[in-house]
Amino acid sequence: MQIDNATALVTGANRGIGLAFVECLIAHGVKKIYVGVRDLSSANSLVSLYPGLVHPIALDITNQLQIDAAVNEANDITLLINNAGANSNTALVAVDGLDNARDEMETNYFGTLSMCRAFAPILKSNGGGTIVNVLSILSLVNLPASGSYSVSKAAAYSMNQGVRAELASQQTKVIGVMPGAVDTDMAKEFEGPKEKPLDVAEAAIKAVEDGVEDVFPGDMAQAVSQGHAQDAKAVEQEFSAYIPG
Template sequence: MQINGSIALVTGANGGIGTLFVEQLLQFDVAKIYACGRNNSKLAHLVALDSNRIAPVEVDIEKPMSVSAAVNQCSDITLLINNAGTSLNEGLISSKNLDAARKEMEINYFGTLSMCRAFAPILKQSGGGAIVNMLSLIGKVNLPFSGSYSASKAAAISMTQGIRAELTGQGTLVVAVMPGTVNTELAKDWPNPKVEPAEVVRATLKSVIDGEEDVYPGEQATQISSQLLTDPKGVEKYLARFLPGMELAGTDA
């Protein structure tokens, strides 16, 4: 897919990775970017980058009515980047209740699915376009420190594969982005090493251009994804050491 001249929508645009997506898309000379977040006041710094090409859009992907409103406002997109997500760093058994698990599933799985379902017809009208789902390597193997987040991303990986199959006929590229630990505020307490957000964004946009369906940005993701093919149980047992409540900052993983 050619990114130059495309019309992109980025959810979670006010976050670290989302902001970088907007900045790098501008460098590709896109025609328009819909920068989406739950509050327009937090998107002003993005609009200031190029008010002619960046339009702020309030979207809460947990709410179907909000997603429907976004479809009406952004009915000309050719590139959908589902970047919005959350991690509450809870275990599966140790957590006091299911609140974190439900919240992560609502946003990371159901919210992303809602966006894909809502915008698939628009992408079809535009000739196919592309969907990018920002996922995680720990959707492939659970990190118990953030066990329910891992589970939500596992569901999202499976969902992405299903959507890819269903949209093949309309020519929509569906990209699954599965980095390891990204150096953002969200993962400040997660194990090292961490990949820089800019590297994740560069690898993601390159995968869109190259038509690559699965991308593992960063050395950590590349190594572990390879190890999962040869020794999946060994990887599982290694990550099983990182339990809920551990002090992980500065720990090499």
């Protein structure tokens, strides 16, 4: 897919990696871009910077009514970037109740799946197109300090494979992006090296252009994915040291 022919929708577009996707798509000459945001005012500066190019949509991906309204409005898209995600940075056992785990599943798995389901017919009628699902290197291995988030991203990783298989016959490409730590609000507590959001977006957009299905942007993601391919148990044991608290 060539970005300069594309009309895109990015979820969670107001900050972090989502905002980097918007900037990157504009730099690559995207024709039109819908920015999905929970709070419409958070898109004001983008709209005034790029009048006529950026179109804000109120979109909480856990809200089916808002998804349905987005389908009606953004019925010309050829590129869907499912970036919105939530991370409570909490454990599986050493945490009060299941609310965080449920919220992460609602957003990262059910919300992303709902977006794929809702926009699949649109992409089909527009010639096939591409879906990018922003997953995580924690889709491959559980980080106990973010245990419930890791589970939700593992579910989304499997979903990404299943949706890819289902939509192949309608010529829709489905791409999974599995970054390591990225320098955004979500990873502000993480003290190790972090990728720049724009580098992650650039790697994903290059995969869209080249038709690559699985993207591991940055050194951490590359090292973990290669280690995982060679010895998944060793990677599990390494990550098991990062226990909550």
